[in-house]
Amino acid sequence: MSHEEQPDLRVRRTHQFLQEAMIELITEKEFGAITVGDIAERAMINRATFYRHYQDKYDLVAKIFEETANHLMENMSLLHKKTHKLSVENPAQIWIKIFEHVAEHTQLYRAMLGKNGSPWFADRMREHIIKLLIEYNRQWKQPGPRVDPAMPSELPVTQLSHVLIGTIVWWLESEKLYTPMQIATWFHRFVFYGYLFALGYDITTPDQV
Template identity: 40%
Template sequence: MSHDQEQIDPRIKRTLLVISDAMIVLMNEKGFEHVTVRDITQHAEINRATFYRHYVDKYELLDKIVRNRMEEFFAAISLPSSFAFEDLSLDPEIPPSSFIRLFEHIAEHAAFYRLMLSDKGIPGFAGRMEQIIRESFYHRLQLAEADSQAMPKTPMELVARYATSAHLGLITYWLEAGMPYTPAYMALQLKRLHMLGPTQVVIVG
């Protein structure tokens, strides 16, 4: 939840949540272009005046939904200023707390991410997620390099692209499969893939 949302009166916050949930459901049913403000207000069981008190139109509503969710996504995947040791551990069997937070966040907002990563989502959404993942990855590398004198053997941009694809690939699969595994399990598998690589994960088990 964004900082602005945290300051909102609980009753208004609930109204905004109902409106945003209605938008996600309707977009999934008919696609954004076919959703009208009338559809949203009827589904949310509010009057049009309430909708326009908070949003200019459906475009502003969608923009705010996406921006707020991306802020939360960034907060979930980023290392805090006082990060836990396991977030930088080289043990492939210790899932970072930031990875667990990431999958917990995705699970909490599964309907949103499942929609946005489908053909009914907005263009470029996956790219926005990738950018956030990449920035987080570079930050993690900077912290790790501070404790290591080893020189990278592969260009960092290649490593970042590979890691970003792994993140987004597992998230997409997990959502499409109906989230059959827990966030902690997914965090562990992502860490193992990062540390061992796909070939070694299959061989080692």
């Protein structure tokens, strides 16, 4: 391992320890009651080290989702294949991955997006979803003009980000009675007949079959 790789590895390990500590603490008490000292103690690091990596506990929980979103962006070419055809029964991998991530960190998202959660966190999450969708749409290479050229291009993406977070909240409040694949499929059906049509895709609806 080179000298350049060692600091990066230490940073990634510190991030992992702090994120795991945050998720563990959320399963034990309310987010509002958790302090930076609690997180640092659980991760077995000092407070100064925490503040070298994150501004506060809000920044930490936001980064957990942001890192997942960034990972999806980096691997978008793997999630999107040129041979992949739009199908109402074939949910895009992007949705499956997002719901799988939420399922893996149920306690975190239930705490941060629930009734006693943080609007700030929801806003940060929404911002990154919008970035993710814009990149995904760019790789789709929109096939034709939108239905209404006067409509701002960012509007459908913003609308979908709200629907996605609303779907996640509903799923968490239902105690996750449904699998990530089920939720991804149902969400994709909504996207297929609403969002994609607004972007200009030639969608065949059931009454046209």
